[in-house]
Amino acid sequence: xxxxRKDPVTGRWVVVSTERTKRPADFHRSQVVISxxxxxxxCPGNESRTPPEVLAYRSSGGPNQxxxxxxxxxxxxxxxxxxxxxxQTADGLYDRMNGIGAHEVIIDCPEHVASLADAPExxxxxxxxxxxxxxxxxxxxxxxxxxxxxxNQGQVAGGALEHTHTELIALPLVPHNLSMELxxxxxxFKFRNRCVFCDIxxxxxxxxxxxxxxxxxxxxxAPFASRCPFELxxxxxxxxxxxxxxxxEVFCDFAACLLAVLASLDRALERPAYNLVLHTAPLRRGxxxxxxxxxxxxxxxxxxxxxxxxxGFYLNPTPPEEAARFLRESLE
Amino acid sequence: xxxxRKDPVTGRWVVVSTERTKRPADFHRSQVVISxxxxxxxCPGNESRTPPEVLAYRSSGGPNQxxxxxxxxxxxxxxxxxxxxxxQTADGLYDRMNGIGAHEVIIDCPEHVASLADAPExxxxxxxxxxxxxxxxxxxxxxxxxxxxxxNQGQVAGGALEHTHTELIALPLVPHNLSMELxxxxxxFKFRNRCVFCDIxxxxxxxxxxxxxxxxxxxxxAPFASRCPFELxxxxxxxxxxxxxxxxEVFCDFAACLLAVLASLDRALERPAYNLVLHTAPLRRGxxxxxxxxxxxxxxxxxxxxxxxxxGFYLNPTPPEEAARFLRESLE
Numbered sequence: 289x290x291x292x293r294k295d296p297v298t299g300r301w302v303v304v305s306t307e308r309t310k311r312p313a314d315f316h317r318s319q320v321v322i323s324x325x326x327x328x329x330x331c332p333g334n335e336s337r338t339p340p341e342v343l344a345y346r347s348s349g350g351p352n353q354x355x356x357x358x359x360x361x362x363x364x365x366x367x368x369x370x371x372x373x374x375x376q377t378a379d380g381l382y383d384r385m386n387g388i389g390a391h392e393v394i395i396d397c398p399e400h401v402a403s404l405a406d407a408p409e410x411x412x413x414x415x416x417x418x419x420x421x422x423x424x425x426x427x428x429x430x431x432x433x434x435x436x437x438x439x440n441q442g443q444v445a446g447g448a449l450e451h452t453h454t455e456l457i458a459l460p461l462v463p464h465n466l467s468m469e470l471x472x473x474x475x476x477f478k479f480r481n482r483c484v485f486c487d488i489x490x491x492x493x494x495x496x497x498x499x500x501x502x503x504x505x506x507x508x509x510a511p512f513a514s515r516c517p518f519e520l521x522x523x524x525x526x527x528x529x530x531x532x533x534x535x536x537e538v539f540c541d542f543a544a545c546l547l548a549v550l551a552s553l554d555r556a557l558e559r560p561a562y563n564l565v566l567h568t569a570p571l572r573r574g575x576x577x578x579x580x581x582x583x584x585x586x587x588x589x590x591x592x593x594x595x596x597x598x599x600g601f602y603l604n605p606t607p608p609e610e611a612a613r614f615l616r617e618s619l620e
Numbered sequence: 621x622x623x624x625r626k627d628p629v630t631g632r633w634v635v636v637s638t639e640r641t642k643r644p645a646d647f648h649r650s651q652v653v654i655s656x657x658x659x660x661x662x663c664p665g666n667e668s669r670t671p672p673e674v675l676a677y678r679s680s681g682g683p684n685q686x687x688x689x690x691x692x693x694x695x696x697x698x699x700x701x702x703x704x705x706x707x708q709t710a711d712g713l714y715d716r717m718n719g720i721g722a723h724e725v726i727i728d729c730p731e732h733v734a735s736l737a738d739a740p741e742x743x744x745x746x747x748x749x750x751x752x753x754x755x756x757x758x759x760x761x762x763x764x765x766x767x768x769x770x771x772n773q774g775q776v777a778g779g780a781l782e783h784t785h786t787e788l789i790a791l792p793l794v795p796h797n798l799s800m801e802l803x804x805x806x807x808x809f810k811f812r813n814r815c816v817f818c819d820i821x822x823x824x825x826x827x828x829x830x831x832x833x834x835x836x837x838x839x840x841x842a843p844f845a846s847r848c849p850f851e852l853x854x855x856x857x858x859x860x861x862x863x864x865x866x867x868x869e870v871f872c873d874f875a876a877c878l879l880a881v882l883a884s885l886d887r888a889l890e891r892p893a894y895n896l897v898l899h900t901a902p903l904r905r906g907x908x909x910x911x912x913x914x915x916x917x918x919x920x921x922x923x924x925x926x927x928x929x930x931x932g933f934y935l936n937p938t939p940p941e942e943a944a945r946f947l948r949e950s951l952e
Binding site for chain 1: 622637714931
């Protein structure tokens with residue numbers, strides 16, 4: 289009998305197959321590989337092929353020269369434009385707004401590697417420090433309400449360039465999915481007077497069947513209502529709603545755990561395409577007692593079909609308990 | 621300047637690129653083609669390779685024999701199981717339910733073609749009559765609250781078998797995405813005292829820039845806040861919330877218009893993978909004055925990345941006005 293499971297935050301149901309369980313070898317994988325075709329604009333020496341950097345951590349060299357370890361540049365073809373005023377207008381029954389925003393690329397490391405797991409640990413940490421630094425800077429611009437950090441690794445996950453990089457987009461509004469999540473978490477808080485994410489961490493640490501890795505400050509787990517095979521969440525052990533406000537030791541432990549788990553994913557699933565998606569509180573809100581920041585890791589192993597599209601009901605052929613066990617066994 | 625557009629039903633925003641507009645030739649397409657590998661369980665003569673049929677329209681032959689034009693069979697590997705009782709239980713802070721439901725496959729036509737647009741018009745109509753007949757039958761089972769009709773055409777769209785087929789899944793609850801849509805439509809009705817879908821049809825027919833085809837009973841249009849290139853909606857010209865309750869002439873016009881538009885998509889985009897997703901009112905509710913049934917056509921031309929995943933904010937490189945123009949020009 290398949291198992292219907294409800295996500296306690298969003299209220300979405302997922303069908304978890306318990307019969308024809310898919311194990312790592314059962315997926316058609318599109319491996320993330322290095323093809324080294326053409327000149328890479330993200331490699332050292334090619335700094336002039338990107339717009340001028342807005343941030344770089346470097347041991348030598350001047351701006352837009354080699355010597356950097358992590359580098360942030362505006363996106364060459366930004367989804368939103370940074371210049372202009374916010375302007376919302378009606379078009380009959382419709383609403384439109386100017387596409388104001390900032391779209392930046394964090395070049396994770398100088399090495400031309402395709403997987404973040406192949407970057408040095410210092411760089412994995414610095415990607416998130418770079419996000420923090422950029423978030424604190426972009427927050428000064430009163431037009432922005434939210435900053436979405438994400439990573440598209442591999443073509444199947446929407447990645448365009450192979451040199452490992454992460455992106456951020458600053459938005460003039462709080463995005464729909466995050467609003468829904470905040471509302472769901474607030475409903476839970478109203479009922480139980482506790483943060484739903486803190487309760488998840490507490491229950492999962494007691495049960496352990498879905499825990500992949502426990503660090504000093506964060507936990508990596510396969511969520512109870514995983515939407516897809518090998519979905520993972522990184523959650524803080526101590527409550528905190530704004531990722532960019534966390535202390536340095538949380539960033540360091542977060543980076544170490546993330547690197548270990550991404551390396552495990554790369555081993556267990558032979559370098560799958562995946563997305564990283566950060567969920568954090570809106571820029572203009574103070575600390576939110578009902579919501580924890582968290583990072584979602586979404587391997588792109590199966591295609592979403594019309595059923596999930598129509599219903600929001602995902603069909604997941606790999607129980608998260610199995611996924612967590614495989615990944616625990618693949619940790620080094 | 622990119623254009624941010626809000627969907628008037630769900631409230632979701634979409635970024636429509638107006639600069640680097642992608643035209644049909646700009647997409648990496650994965651063409652839906654016939655490979656004819658192995659024995660097709662959906663072809664006439666192979667009826668024993670599927671579970672026994674639950675419905676067939678036939679001119680000759682007995683059950684599970686050749687002579688049918690459209691045939692409905694239970695899915696061999698159903699996402700949900702039809703046997704058993706509904707049973708919801710708690711697991712700490714989580715909720716689970718038995719995976720009760722029905723999962724059936726509508727074999728669109730006897731011909732081994734991969735695109736619904738290659739099926740005879742009578743068959744395109746009969747697919748939807750078969751859905752209606754099955755919906756009216758499944759409705760008698762008090763465990764079911766909703767029936768999702770969908771089509772995954774091509775591997776990229778989640779399709780597994782190439783012989784054109786459509787699927788339905790009867791669910792023990794009203795799915796999340798539909799609830800959100802019903803709520804959004806009810807909010808609009810409360811404010812304006814009109815159905816938002818009727819208002820959309822009215823405004824689009826007056827403006828015409830996003831209309832692809834107008835039939836006697838239905839309209840095919842590229843929605844104002846299209847989430848992806850060449851997204852299309854088929855909407856009724858006369859209000860109606862339950863697809864299965866529409867009169868025969870609506871079904872006939874719907875099928876004719878759908879076939880014309882799918883053929884146009886196949887020509888303009890060289891047989892792209894796509895999903896068809898029916899949105900209709902829940903089985904147990906009477907006529908809903910704030911909601912119209914509609915069919916969404918979602919070509920799978922680009923990959924969803926981490927940004928859309930995190931935010932619910934889609935990046936669409938093809939303005940719907942351009943998409944509608946291309947498809948109008950590709951109509952025969």
